[in-house]
Every structure is written in structure tokens, then in C-alpha cells.
Amino acid sequence: MFLRIQPSSSDPLFEQIVFGVKRAVASGELAAGERLDSVRDLAKQLAINPNTVAKAYAELESQGVIVRRQGAGCFVAERSSPLSDRERNKRLSQLVERLVIEAFHLDFSPPEIRAAVLARLDLHASDQGTSP
């Protein structure tokens, strides 16, 4: 697993790890069932506090991204959100709303925003298509 973190960012390190793992899973770099580095190993590799890695793994577990198997470590979960359809829809619409508002304040028009989202989705699809 290859994660890049920025300790000086004002985004908490544990959130950077959570997002880094989610991105690796979304891009196919980490496949379902694959084993994550242990808390100790990842802490050493990134030269950060093991408490921070443990906190990130706990968060990933509660979001259903990874599963912990007693004594064996943490693994990427089969893709299925533990949330109800209603909750999933609510969160998706919140994310989209946020995107639209922020993009509006960056002075983009609706067609420009739509084009950027579609381009990103295409890129994502091709990432998943080419990785093992």
C-alpha cells in the first residue's frame, strides 16, 4: 500500500489516511480482500504516531471500507456499504450539493461543472479497468 500524507496540512493525519485508503480502493489499487499493512508497519513507513493509524483504521472499519479479522489483520471489504439505501442517497445528494455550491463560487457554469464531473468519472472507470 502506498499512501502519501502531508503532516503540515490542517487536515488531520488520520483523515488523510482514511481518504488515501478510500482512494486506493476506489481506483482499484487495493482490491477487495487484500490485506492492509499492520498499524505498526504503516506507522513506521509513514513515520507517524501508531495511535493515528489505529484511529484511521477504526474509522475505515466503521465506514465499512475495511474489515478486521481477529489475529489476521485488516482487509479491504467486499464492496457493500453498511448504510441503508435511504442514508446512502441522502449522503450522495449532500456531496453533490456541496460540489455544485463550491464550483458555483469558483465561477463555473453548470455545463462546465457537468463536463468536469463526467471527465472525472471516465478517468475513474479507466483506472479501474487497467489495474490488476
Place this chain on the structure above:
Amino acid sequence: MTDLIRFQDVTRSYRGQAVLTGLSFSVRQGEIYALLGRNGAGKTTAFRILLGELLPHSGRAELLGESSENLSAKTRSRVGLVTEGHPVYPFMSIGDLVEFEAGTQSTFDRAYAVAALSRLHLPQAASLRALSRGQRSLVVLIMALATRPKVLLMDDPAMGLDAAMRREFLDAMIELLGEQGRSVLYSSHILGDVERVADRVGILHGGALVADMELDQLKRRISRRFVKTARPAAEWQASVPGLLRVQLERGGARLVLFDDGSRGEAIERALRALDPALPPADGLSLEEAFLELTAGPVVLGAASGVNP
């Protein structure tokens, strides 16, 4: 969780000059606490009081539940020390030092010490006198870690270390922390390293802590905001709590604000009164936060420049 280290309203002065004016904080089990401050802020004084080398003029310090004023031998044996004043006998070789420590410290783990020394290319035959300051710091750290301490106290351990040695130092510290329940209190000026490992940060300024909170929290509670307002700063400045700095710009003002945990909503309300379309806050890096909180003249007993 238990507090392994506690300072309670500690004051201390030197020759009539106040150094600590009411230092209070605690370090919980398993926590890495970074005590930060400008040179002369009183960090070393705090360490010496905690170790019982110096008595506070008022207040109280505790280490592993015991008053610092009379620490038992057992408590002392459970504390690892990496301080400027740590005795390293120049006539010894590294190997002699290992034997010496193994003979005097019952919990000393010789296998760990030998392995760590060889990993860091510190030959046992080398004389301590011949080592660079950075190498000596690493040797002291390994000796401290080899006793498998419950609490590790380090006063500016990175001083004199180059970037590669600092990384070795961090790695050794991280390895220790892989073991459950150990606590670390350390002071440092290398804020980029502190950002990697600290759970909690205390910023000592003017004899007391101007911030004592989780690192993640600190970076969010000190923020940069831009308010659009045509009103002159003199009119509204006093009404914004936690204001550290104002910089006037065309059409408004750039502010640096600090929420000590009690005034987040009051800050938000005051800013919205100035600018209803207030954009979101930008967080700061630890170094930026440190500079903002310790800027300006030192006013003892008061968080300088911060509105109540």
C-alpha cells in the same frame, strides 16, 4: 484513562524573574505530548520541576501518581530520560555504557540496546568522547528506551541532529510507542516532526500554556478568515473574541483567530455580524499556529494579544 504526568498551577521564578506563572496540563497513558515554546519560555524549568530537581514556588507536579518533590526509586526506574544534562561518561566506550546501564538498571533490555546500536551504525567499540552531538543523543535515546520505560521524557532531543538522524530518532520513538500504554512528554523546535507524532500539544508562552489541546484540534481552532466589510477595524476589532491579528486589505480584512475551545460560536457570530456571506475558515500548519500564538512581546500571566 490515567494521567501519568500532571502539572497543577505550577509557578517558579529565578532571581525575582517569573518563568512559570501557572503551568497546568496532564499527559495521559499512551499519549505523546509535545511541549512547545520559544527559547526561554520555561520548558526546561518544567522538566526539572517534574523530575524533582527544582521545587515549584507554588502548585504541584506529579509523575506516575507521585509528587515530584519526593519520587521513589521505583518511579524513577520507570522513567526514561533524554535531556541535555544526562550524564554520558566521556571515558567510556558505547559498549562500556551498555554494560554499565545493564548493571545498574534492572529493567534494562541488553538485546534491544545492542540491536538498536548496530542498526544505527554506532559501533560498541567507539568512545563516547569521539561521538558527534547527534550520535550521542541517539545513544542516550537507545539507553533510555532499553529500560522499557513507562514514561519517556525528552527535552529538545532533536537538537544537533541532522535530518537523517532525526528520522532515526523518530523511528525509534515510534517503535517504542508500538507498545501499549507508554507516554511521552517532549519538547522540540522541529515542528514538522511534532506534526508527525504528537497526539496533544501544549504551547508555553508568558509562563503558562496559551494552548493545550489535540494537535488536530489546534490546527482547526486557529484559523485564517477573510471578512468583507467597509467598516474601519477600530470600530469592530474589540467585539471579535479570540482575534490574534488583523490585516487590512482592499474591501475587508484578513483575520487570524483562535478558539480556545470556549468561544467558537461567539467568534462565528461576531464575524457574521460583519459579513453575512462569510467564507469558510482556512486551517493553519502547526508552525503557522505556533508563530501566531507566540508572536509579540511576552506578557507574563496573560495570553498576549488575545482578546478575552
